[in-house]
Amino acid sequence: MTMRNQPTARQVRLGSELRRLREAAGKPAKEVAGLLKVSSAHMSQMEAGSSAISEERLRRLAAHCLCTDEELVEALATIATENTRGWWDDYRGVLPQVNLDVAEAEHYATFLHEVSVGYVPGLLQTPDYARAVFSYNRPELPDSELAPRVEYRMRRRAVIESEDPLAYESIVHEFALRVRVADRQTALTQLRRILDEIEQGHVTVRVIPIDQDGFGGAAASMMYLGGPVPQLDTGLRDAPTGVLFIDAQAQLKQLRTLFRKVREASLEPTASRDFIHRLTKEL
Incomplete structure (x- = not known):
């Protein structure tokens, strides 16, 4: 073998x-x-x-x-x-293996739950927003490396934009929605894109306002991916060495508890949509 x-x-x-x-x-x-x-x-x-x-x-x-x-x-x-190639294989040798692993995990997931405190979640980002985030890398990336990263991030959106999209629930902190990673127009376009995704029906976005009581999860950013059976659920968290894949049942239970607690501190979906809409009016 x-x-x-x-x-x-x-x-x-x-x-x-x-x-x-x-x-x-x-x-x-x-x-x-x-x-x-x-x-x-x-x-x-x-x-x-x-x-x-x-x-x-x-x-x-x-x-x-x-x-x-x-x-x-x-x-x-x-x-x-399994013996099939996914779109992410186009980036083999171009992007780090962990990028391919994330896209593959999302592709085979049965649902996606995400918490994002510092940035708009990758699956909801516009090209200009993603480019601004990647451009902040140190050392700076040449365009030959920046362009495929932006393209890859846009292609990841297939899991929520296909004919059979995944149910996706994202909890985003107000800070991530307000911070301008580029300019005013980029921020406005980004907020409008989130509102457009919400209108599709399979994307749920909840907002945690800055003045919300009961939120102590400043380091709560994570993604939880449902498996074909609960034992095969997967957690993703950022670590100093890159993305950490979590599959131990005790740790997955902790992530489920974390998501529940963060959700309890967030606004309901309709109130969150209205909140984001108000932010667009301020720009």
């Missing part, structure tokens, strides 16, 4: 789930490797996501580990048999 030099986050996640199945059943890696007729090294590679696993081996592993969750096994089998 060919080794993957750089497995995607989705492939790594599949390997992690295989290891969880085995460990939950108390099965040693050597025992399961023997069952699957692979070496212990190959078993480690499959659990790391650096080597693929066939559907037949996956189902044999699940049965041996007494996994009775048929929906989970089917979801894992689907991941194991």
Whole structure:
């Protein structure tokens, strides 16, 4: 089996789930490797996501580990048999792997929940807004690197603009809506774009006003992506080294609690829409 030099986050996640199945059943890696007729090294590679696993081996592993969750096994089998290229593959070698991983995770999500305190969420950004944000990088990016980043960010919007869009709920702090990353026209166009997305019906935006009581989540920015089954939900958070993918159930529970608490501090959708509309009048 060919080794993957750089497995995607989705492939790594599949390997992690295989290891969880085995460990939950108390099965040693050597025992399961023997069952699957692979070496212990190959078993480690499959659990790391650096080597693929066939559907037949996956189902044999699940049965041996007494996994009775048929929906989970089917979801894992689907991941194991995926062999399609996504639009994000156009950027392989152009953008960091984590960018491709984020787009892939969004593509396969069943719903998206997001909290953004400092910036307008990427899925709602206009090209000029995104360019202004990326232009602030230090060291500065040459246009040859800036242009594909803006293009990539615009293409990510496909998940909420396709014929079968995802349900997307975003909670945005007033600060992010007011800060001018570029100029007045860019800010106005950005706010109008958010209002246009709200009108589509599948995008929900809630605003946290600056003077709102009960909001202590200045560092709450995150994205929560629904999986085909709850066990395969994924969390994304910014970290000093880049985007951090979260799949541990205890941490996912914390993110769900965080989203609930932030939502409780936000305005209702209709009041949020009216709030954003008032901001456009001030510009």
